[in-house]
Amino acid sequence: MKILAVTAGRKNGNGEILVKEALMRAEELGAEVKMINLHDYNITPCSGCESCTVKFTQKGEAPECVYKNKDDMDIIMQEWLSADGVIVTVPAYSFMPAGIYRVFCDRHLAYEPNFHKQVGNPAFFKHRVGAIIGNGGSTRSWMSLALESTNITLLAQDIKVVDQVMVTRAPRPGQVLLNDEVLNRSRQLGENVVKAIQTPFEEVKFLGDENLGWCPVCHSNVLSLGEPHWNEQGFTIECPICHCGGDIERDENGKWKFIVEKDGYRKSMLDGSGAKDHFFEIQDTMKKYFRNIDTIGEKRKKYTEYKPATI
Numbered sequence: 001m002k003i004l005a006v007t008a009g010r011k012n013g014n015g016e017i018l019v020k021e022a023l024m025r026a027e028e029l030g031a032e033v034k035m036i037n038l039h040d041y042n043i044t045p046c047s048g049c050e051s052c053t054v055k056f057t058q059k060g061e062a063p064e065c066v067y068k069n070k071d072d073m074d075i076i077m078q079e080w081l082s083a084d085g086v087i088v089t090v091p092a093y094s095f096m097p098a099g100i101y102r103v104f105c106d107r108h109l110a111y112e113p114n115f116h117k118q119v120g121n122p123a124f125f126k127h128r129v130g131a132i133i134g135n136g137g138s139t140r141s142w143m144s145l146a147l148e149s150t151n152i153t154l155l156a157q158d159i160k161v162v163d164q165v166m167v168t169r170a171p172r173p174g175q176v177l178l179n180d181e182v183l184n185r186s187r188q189l190g191e192n193v194v195k196a197i198q199t200p201f202e203e204v205k206f207l208g209d210e211n212l213g214w215c216p217v218c219h220s221n222v223l224s225l226g227e228p229h230w231n232e233q234g235f236t237i238e239c240p241i242c243h244c245g246g247d248i249e250r251d252e253n254g255k256w257k258f259i260v261e262k263d264g265y266r267k268s269m270l271d272g273s274g275a276k277d278h279f280f281e282i283q284d285t286m287k288k289y290f291r292n293i294d295t296i297g298e299k300r301k302k303y304t305e306y307k308p309a310t311i
Contacts, residue, residue, distance in 0.1 A: 001197050003190075004083035005035040006076075008090045008101035014135045014176045015089040018167060021183050022087055022133070022190030029194045034079060038100050041072040045103050052110035057283040058290070062121040065110035076104075077111045085129050085193040086159055090150055092136035092143035092166075097150050105153040113158040114275035129196040129204060130154045131189050132164040137171025140221075148213075148220045152241050155269040161218065162196040163189045163208035214258045217270065218242035223258055230281045235264065243267040243274040 003026050009015035016037070023033040044067045052063035068074050080086060090097040109115075116124035132154070134146040147164050154161050165185055170176045176183065192207040206219060213221035218241050226235040226245060235245025237258065246261040267274045289296070 001031045002083045003031045003033045003085040003087065003193060004079050005087045005089065007035065007037045008098045010173060011037060011039065013173045014170050015091055015133065017174065017176055018133050018135060018182065018186045019087055019089040021186035025187040025190035026194050029191060031194055036076065038104055041076060043073050043104055043107065044071045046106040053282060054286065056115050056119050057286045060119050062116055062119050063110045065107060073107050081111065083128060084197045087131045087133065087193060088150055088154065089133040090146060092134055092146035095143060096145045108153065108157060112156060114272050115279055118276065118279050127201040128159045129162050129193060130159040131162060131193050133167065133186060133189065135167040135170060137169065139168050140166050144221065148222050148241050151218060151220060155242060156275065158272060160204050160270060162204060162206055163192040164219065165189060165208065215239040215242060215244065216258065217244045217260060230284065242269045
């Protein structure tokens with residue numbers, strides 16, 4: 001039973017303290033644990049070349065990044081992919097996870113299990129569970145996309161998130177040590193990850209706060225108006241994180257609730273159906289590009305030949 005913690009905050013800061021509490025509890029329950037801080041590694045930002053995407057959508061080959069073996073990303077991902085559970089700890093900067101975590105996640109496409117599954121790469125068939133610890137110096141309203149943005153990065157990696165917590169109003173390093181409640185909550189998160197690993201994957205449920213957010217499925221606190229999907233009309237309201245759809249209704253107390261419709265799980269990221277659908281969407285849009293590559297080449301000349309001043 002292996003658990004990997006990935007942190008994106010300062011060394012020995014609040015995030016590391018919180019995740020170490022979680023790892024200590026996991027170790028007590030028999031887990032083998034490792035922790036890395038992304039600041040210790042060289043990760044080249046994704047260039048958007050899409051060579052990995054072309055490989056799996058057009059050639060039926062396992063996606064691979066052009067930067068493989070040129071930086072530390074593959075070293076990290078081998079540990080990430082071999083773990084049974086992953087705990088991500090991110091500080092919130094300007095409502096969202098720290099940028100270094102986003103740089104890391106932008107490189108995930110070449111390692112996305114659901115895409116590897118479509119081309120029959122058995123090395124990526126393993127199911128995993130995960131948890132998220134967010135932290136920052138203000139209330140959650142000023143960190144409103146941190147958990148949600150991190151959650152979707154784990155769902156895209158076929159990691160079922162079983163717990164997530166946002167620790168607020170602790171701006172300075174070590175300030176969380178003044179709050180025993182959040183330290184105990186982190187220990188519980190570590191225990192929940194171990195419980196989930198020990199449960200058959202199909203039976204794994206969310207073990208955190210059921211009232212954390214709007215969505216009853218992934219517990220995110222954001223919803224969006226439904227728009228047409230690439231191959232269907234879509235939903236009235238959808239969760240932009242787990243992609244389940246339905247509508248909002250008032251309960252018996254007059255409070256609004258998001259209700260997932262009967263067939264509202266058909267695009268779900270929790271069981272892989274949403275990522276599988278996205279595979280075919282990318283394949284479809286790529287085909288349109290290659291069918292029109294000569295036309296695009298001619299029209300691009302206007303823009304490649306225009307050289308505005310720079311600094």
